[in-house]
Amino acid sequence: xSHYEAPIREPLVLxxxxxxxxxxxxxxxxxxxxxxNWYIAFYISLAGMLWGFGCIFYTVGTGIGVWGLxxxxxxxWDITNFVWWVGIGHAGTLISAVLLLFRQKWRMxxxxxxxxxxIFAVFQAGLFPIIHMGRPxxxxxxxxxxxxxxxxxxxxxSPLLWDVFAISTYLSVSLVFWWTGLLPDFAMIRDRAVKPxxxxxxxxxxxxxxGRAKDWQRFEEVSLVLAGLATxxxxxxxxxxxxxxxxxxxxxxxxxxxxxxxxxxAIFSGFAMVQTLLGIMRKVxxxxxxxxxxxxxxxxxxxxxxxxxVAVAYATEFFIAWYTGSPYENYTYLSVGAAxxxxxxxxxxxxxxxxxxxxxxxxxxxxxxxxxxxIISIAINIGMWFERFDIIAIVLSKGHLxxxxxxxxxxxxxxxxxxxxxxxxGVLFLLYARTFPVxxxxxxxxxLKSSGEFYKKRREQGIPTKPAINVANAAGTTDKxxxx
Amino acid sequence: xxxxxxxxxxxxxxLILVGLVGIGYGFYSAPKTVxxxxxxxxxxxxxxxxxxxxxxxxxxxxxxxxxxxxxxxxVAETHASADAHGEHHDDAHAEHVLHQLKNKPWSALYVSxxxxxxxxxxxLAFYAIQRVAQAxxxxxxxxxxxxxxxxxxxTSIVMLIVIGSxxxxxxxxxxxxxxxxxxxxxxxxxxxxxxxxxxxxxxGWAIRSVVYLAxxxxxxxxxxxxxxKEDTVNDNHKTYKLSYNVSVGFIFLFMITETxxxxxxxxxxxxxWFSTLFGWYVLASLLVSALTVIAFVTIYLRSKGALPGVNxxxxxxxxxxxxxxxxxxxxxxxxxxxxxxxxxxxEETTYFAMRFNExxxxxxxxxxxxxxxPILLLLNSDFKSIPWFVVIGGVVILLGHYIDIFVMVxxxxxxxxxxxxxxEIGSLLFFLGIFIYATFSAFAKANPIPTGNPxxxxxxxxxxxxxxxxxxxxxxHH
Numbered sequence: 034x035s036h037y038e039a040p041i042r043e044p045l046v047l048x049x050x051x052x053x054x055x056x057x058x059x060x061x062x063x064x065x066x067x068x069x070n071w072y073i074a075f076y077i078s079l080a081g082m083l084w085g086f087g088c089i090f091y092t093v094g095t096g097i098g099v100w101g102l103x104x105x106x107x108x109x110w111d112i113t114n115f116v117w118w119v120g121i122g123h124a125g126t127l128i129s130a131v132l133l134l135f136r137q138k139w140r141m142x143x144x145x146x147x148x149x150x151x152i153f154a155v156f157q158a159g160l161f162p163i164i165h166m167g168r169p170x171x172x173x174x175x176x177x178x179x180x181x182x183x184x185x186x187x188x189x190x191s192p193l194l195w196d197v198f199a200i201s202t203y204l205s206v207s208l209v210f211w212w213t214g215l216l217p218d219f220a221m222i223r224d225r226a227v228k229p230x231x232x233x234x235x236x237x238x239x240x241x242x243x244g245r246a247k248d249w250q251r252f253e254e255v256s257l258v259l260a261g262l263a264t265x266x267x268x269x270x271x272x273x274x275x276x277x278x279x280x281x282x283x284x285x286x287x288x289x290x291x292x293x294x295x296x297x298x299a300i301f302s303g304f305a306m307v308q309t310l311l312g313i314m315r316k317v318x319x320x321x322x323x324x325x326x327x328x329x330x331x332x333x334x335x336x337x338x339x340x341x342x343v344a345v346a347y348a349t350e351f352f353i354a355w356y357t358g359s360p361y362e363n364y365t366y367l368s369v370g371a372a373x374x375x376x377x378x379x380x381x382x383x384x385x386x387x388x389x390x391x392x393x394x395x396x397x398x399x400x401x402x403x404x405x406x407x408i409i410s411i412a413i414n415i416g417m418w419f420e421r422f423d424i425i426a427i428v429l430s431k432g433h434l435x436x437x438x439x440x441x442x443x444x445x446x447x448x449x450x451x452x453x454x455x456x457x458x459g460v461l462f463l464l465y466a467r468t469f470p471v472x473x474x475x476x477x478x479x480x481l482k483s484s485g486e487f488y489k490k491r492r493e494q495g496i497p498t499k500p501a502i503n504v505a506n507a508a509g510t511t512d513k514x515x516x517x
Numbered sequence: 518x519x520x521x522x523x524x525x526x527x528x529x530x531x532l533i534l535v536g537l538v539g540i541g542y543g544f545y546s547a548p549k550t551v552x553x554x555x556x557x558x559x560x561x562x563x564x565x566x567x568x569x570x571x572x573x574x575x576x577x578x579x580x581x582x583x584x585x586x587x588x589x590x591x592v593a594e595t596h597a598s599a600d601a602h603g604e605h606h607d608d609a610h611a612e613h614v615l616h617q618l619k620n621k622p623w624s625a626l627y628v629s630x631x632x633x634x635x636x637x638x639x640x641l642a643f644y645a646i647q648r649v650a651q652a653x654x655x656x657x658x659x660x661x662x663x664x665x666x667x668x669x670x671x672t673s674i675v676m677l678i679v680i681g682s683x684x685x686x687x688x689x690x691x692x693x694x695x696x697x698x699x700x701x702x703x704x705x706x707x708x709x710x711x712x713x714x715x716x717x718x719x720x721g722w723a724i725r726s727v728v729y730l731a732x733x734x735x736x737x738x739x740x741x742x743x744x745x746k747e748d749t750v751n752d753n754h755k756t757y758k759l760s761y762n763v764s765v766g767f768i769f770l771f772m773i774t775e776t777x778x779x780x781x782x783x784x785x786x787x788x789x790w791f792s793t794l795f796g797w798y799v800l801a802s803l804l805v806s807a808l809t810v811i812a813f814v815t816i817y818l819r820s821k822g823a824l825p826g827v828n829x830x831x832x833x834x835x836x837x838x839x840x841x842x843x844x845x846x847x848x849x850x851x852x853x854x855x856x857x858x859x860x861x862x863x864e865e866t867t868y869f870a871m872r873f874n875e876x877x878x879x880x881x882x883x884x885x886x887x888x889x890x891p892i893l894l895l896l897n898s899d900f901k902s903i904p905w906f907v908v909i910g911g912v913v914i915l916l917g918h919y920i921d922i923f924v925m926v927x928x929x930x931x932x933x934x935x936x937x938x939x940x941e942i943g944s945l946l947f948f949l950g951i952f953i954y955a956t957f958s959a960f961a962k963a964n965p966i967p968t969g970n971p972x973x974x975x976x977x978x979x980x981x982x983x984x985x986x987x988x989x990x991x992x993x994h995h
Binding site: 039272349 | 651653709712713716754769772773776791792793794795796797841844848849852853856857859860862864971972974975978982
């Protein structure tokens with residue numbers, strides 16, 4: 034008997050697909066030519082990216098003073114965008130690692146793109162710690178390297194230094210995890226390629242993967258170990274990012290709930306971004322049979338859950354700020370002062386986009402609607418940007434001393450760099466979608482017979498499914514529970 | 518059907534009786550008057566007891582710094598003058614110690630009560646999560662989890678008694694319940710606590726406490742009944758879906774009530790102190806203990822042949838959860854500790870200063886027991902499916918988390934006067950007896966296999982890929 038699955042579970046692969054159909058569907062966007070829409074999107078993104086690069090060069094060449102920062106608000110859009118992008122990246126690791134540990138099969142259709150999103154988002158995030166330095170050319174001083182200043186080292190007590198380690202480790206581990214998973218898929222493209230140049234490229238990328246039993250066994254072990262490592266990593270990375278604030282003594286920043294709350298927010302915003310991207314991708318690459326309504330609904334459930342955790346954290350912040358009895362807490366990002374002060378618009382954007390709008394997802398009809406999901410996912414992306422902005426800017430705008438109270442107004446350079454990172458992200462993601470297998474075909478093939486619509490229906494009707502191609506099935510799996 | 522053996526029943530009743538004697542002894546031996554307290558102090562000093570000597574500075578120090586920082590001069594001054602006059606101070610000190618000593622039997626009871634009540638609650642929450650997540654592996658363990666949650670009823674009743682006794686001022690565990698705390702004319706007036714009186718007040722606290730217990734017990738009552746109903750009805754999963762929806766609602770309410778409960782029942786013991794993470798930290802501690810208890814009861818029942826179909830892969834999964842959530846607990850413990858240590862803001866730091874100075878050994882030992890030990894023991898995949906290994910790891914985890922609760926409660930209620938003796942052990946045995954009696958008699962009342970669950974067959978076929986099934990329940994190999 035092959036793997037048993039309860040009939041009550043909804044199918045994850047729609048239609049009457051064979052293994053070959055999966056290959057064809059996934060290889061199609063890579064093997065075909067890009068259409069006009071792709072070029073339009075690409076050039077818009079490229080323009081945004083170039084504009085952003087221009088703003089970065091202008092900043093570095095002229096000085097940080099071209100930004101809207103002032104002597105009291107030393108962090109605003111830069112670190113907001115940094116935390117926002119890092120947060121977005123977290124969903125990728127959550128989908129590929131945490132959901133692997135929890136043996137969630139629906140992960141298989143979305144993990145590849147979510148991981149790509151992680152990596153491209155971490156690229157964007159990684160820009161900010163460098164460009165927000167006053168002297169970025171001395172940036173390498175953050176590394177503990179022996180040197181000619183009597184071996185002058187870094188101070189390991191700063192969360193900004195932990196950030197350096199966290200982000201760089203996160204990027205490297207994510208990259209390795211992603212690439213390992215890509216090997217069988219690159220090999221598939223290699224084996225199908227007809228043009229010699231293309232064959233050469235994918236032969237290089239696939240590291241000579243030949244899909245032997247021993248290789249698959251090692252492959253699965255590695256995936257599991259990396260998932261086990263990436264899970265604490267993903268928690269610790271955003272934890273460390275949160276400690277940039279939480280270790281301080283600013284009311285509104287110094288809060289012990291920040292580590293898990295930032296992580297929950299990261300998953301929340303990351304899943305929203307996955308929804309935004311996959312909502313478009315499943316349409317334009319004709320992968321609707323793989324990224325189904327069920328996938329969208331499951332992701333929406335994760336959004337409700339993490340959104341709920343974030344909401345509890347907001348309430349906790351709000352309550353404890355009052356409970357401390359400290360008058361200073363009254364001006365922080367989630368307080369009566371914030372809701373009525375000069376940044377009330379930012380405060381209420383946070384509440385509306387993050388807490389109120391996502392509650393619509395409790396309704397099954399909305400949860401399964403592509404359009405509504407898409408709109409809500411955009412709202413959450415905006416809301417989570419405001420969360421970080423509120424945490425950073427509102428807190429800094431009203432510190433302990435009233436004589437230091439000031440406001441922050443972004444300049445076109447602040448905005449331009451943010452737009453630039455969105456453009457850069459778009460460029461990378463669009464290129465990825467044209468050259469990489471956007472769905473892990475090797476993994477999806479392992480669930481075809483247990484969770485495919487065709488096979489499920491046949492089992493239900495008591496018709497024995499074809500005894501075909503079991504050899505391939507035994508090979509390609511990272512979900513261990515499949516094999517009996 | 519499982520038969521609750523007479524031997525086990527007698528054993529659990531014996532535990533309850535012995536426990537009651539221990540609890541009674543604790544109340545009997547606690548001092549009643551200041552004179553008795555003074556005698557105990559002098560007794561301690563004569564023996565050069567390290568607790569007594571170090572206690573004075575630390576406790577006084579802790580008491581004042583929090584107030585001094587908040588610049589509530591009046592109170593700080595009263596105490597400062599008390600310090601200045603030696604004689605006056607002795608009396609005040611003796612009274613302080615008397616309160617702490619009077620708290621001892623209550624706190625011993627409270628720590629065990631919270632430990633067992635919390636574990637039962639988290640088993641209930643984990644069970645709800647398994648339902649909502651439509652887990653396929655854990656269905657065979659549903660009746661085990663349901664049986665454990667039967668313990669919620671007796672522990673809730675004891676909790677109600679404790680709540681009632683606090684309302685009646687029979688104990689001094691919650692310092693804000695002392696007379697005059699909210700009265701500006703009283704020497705006991707505490708302006709910091711008075712500032713929080715909108716939340717910290719007796720009727721509010723009592724009503725909230727009862728509401729938490731009511732919500733949890735209502736869900737437990739409903740889901741147990743519905744789960745047994747699922748076995749026999751053939752209504753196209755209607756009953757099952759109702760259970761699903763109610764479980765979603767419960768998780769929603771649980772997230773809120775658990776947070777509030779931890780503020781009311783534990784953080785409120787130190788009413789000057791606050792930490793936003795606290796609710797989730799308590800949650801993590803109870804969750805890992807709950808998983809351990811599920812594993813223990815499962816392993817025991819399987820060894821008695823009462824759980825056909827449960828194989829080593831199921832044990833392996835439970836052990837994985839124990840391992841994973843041990844690390845999660847450590848993560849939250851460290852996050853809370855490190856952030857407070859790093860910023861070193863006086864009104865928060867006192868919490869850990871007290872624990873470091875007076876509870877050094879348990880405070881540090883618990884980190885070893887709850888983190889180092891499980892991570893070394895349960896990392897290996899093979900070990901996680903060996904029952905006796907899981908039991909060894911689990912015993913350490915449970916002891917570690919008992920100490921965790923102990924270190925949350927005791928410093929606030931008895932301060933430096935803590936010890937681990939007959940009252941503490943008695944309370945543990947008492948609740949253990951109740952737990953065994955409630956769990957196994959509940960398990961004996963229902964079909965051990967939830968036959969109506971649509972995922973049952975997945976659970977019966979469950980086999981984690983690299984686990985070699987051995988021993989009991991491994992006959993059914995796929």
